[in-house]
Amino acid sequence: AQTVTQSQPEMSVQEAETVTLSCTYDTSENNYYLFWYKQPPSRQMILVIRQEAYKQQNATENRFSVNFQKAAKSFSLKISDSQLGDTAMYFCAFMNTRDDKIIFGKGTRLHILP
Amino acid sequence: NAGVMQNPRHLVRRRGQEARLRCSPVKGHSHVYWYRQLPEEGLKFMVYLQKENIIDESGMPKERFSAEFPKEGPSILRIQQVVRGDSAAYFCASSPGQYSLLSTEAFFGQGTRLTVV
Numbered sequence: 739a740q741t742v743t744q745s746q747p748e749m750s751v752q753e754a755e756t757v758t759l760s761c762t763y764d765t766s767e768n769n770y771y772l773f774w775y776k777q778p779p780s781r782q783m784i785l786v787i788r789q790e791a792y793k794q795q796n797a798t799e800n801r802f803s804v805n806f807q808k809a810a811k812s813f814s815l816k817i818s819d820s821q822l823g824d825t826a827m828y829f830c831a832f833m834n835t836r837d838d839k840i841i842f843g844k845g846t847r848l849h850i851l852p
Numbered sequence: 853n854a855g856v857m858q859n860p861r862h863l864v865r866r867r868g869q870e871a872r873l874r875c876s877p878v879k880g881h882s883h884v885y886w887y888r889q890l891p892e893e894g895l896k897f898m899v900y901l902q903k904e905n906i907i908d909e910s911g912m913p914k915e916r917f918s919a920e921f922p923k924e925g926p927s928i929l930r931i932q933q934v935v936r937g938d939s940a941a942y943f944c945a946s947s948p949g950q951y952s953l954l955s956t957e958a959f960f961g962q963g964t965r966l967t968v969v
Contacts, residue, residue, distance in 0.1 A: 742894075780962065781941060781962055781963050781965075782960065782962050782963075783895070783943060783945075783960035783963075784960075829894050829895070831894075837900075837908060839897040839900070839908065839910075839911070840887075840895070840897065841897070842894030842895045842896070843894050844892070844893055844894050845892075845893075845894050
């Protein structure tokens with residue numbers, strides 16, 4: 739069974755700093771996708787970034803980038819120049835190519851401090 | 853183009869009552885997914901539906917829970933005889949087709965928070 743583990747329940751950083759959120763996963767699949775979702779207090783689930791497992795190049799979306807280590811089954815999210823609006827729960831998620839079930843980690847609550 | 857619409861946003865039910873949660877997918881999307889989020893937890897998959905078909909219900913509790921996505925109208929998640937443990941946020945997501953949930957066209961609704969008192 740696939741599992742997703744986020745070992746940091748909560749983190750706080752100063753505005754403008756860089757922060758890295760950790761995520762590890764377990765799967766026997768070779769083809770899959772990884773995601774980071776942001777859930778602000780409004781509870782909306784917002785896709786931040788995604789990574790295809792077959793791509794070696796790490797995905798980047800503006801201030802958000804990932805460090806994808808396939809052999810280590812690690813998928814960390816780096817937020818550069820953090821902003822107050824980045825305060826939210828962040829969920830790491832996994833999906834294999836056989837079905838559309840997204841498996842979520844338990845989340846990391848990120849506080850950006852002014 | 854409106855996103856996924858879920859209603860109600862908040863629903864309070866007494867133990868033993870029925871809860872009906874509605875999800876209107878993005879216009880043109882024919883696939884709907886329901887997820888449940890317990891407090892301080894991630895989302896857990898419940899069911900995946902296509903118009904008039906249940907594709908995968910492996911995450912649905914065996915009793916009291918059912919889902920449908922009729923040819924016309926929203927998808928409905930129905931919980932009969934609710935218990936306190938059903939209190940959670942229920943999210944719906946839609947996509948235009950199978951294996952495309954990962955596309956940027958896949959949206960989550962804002963969820964329905966069910967409270968059982």
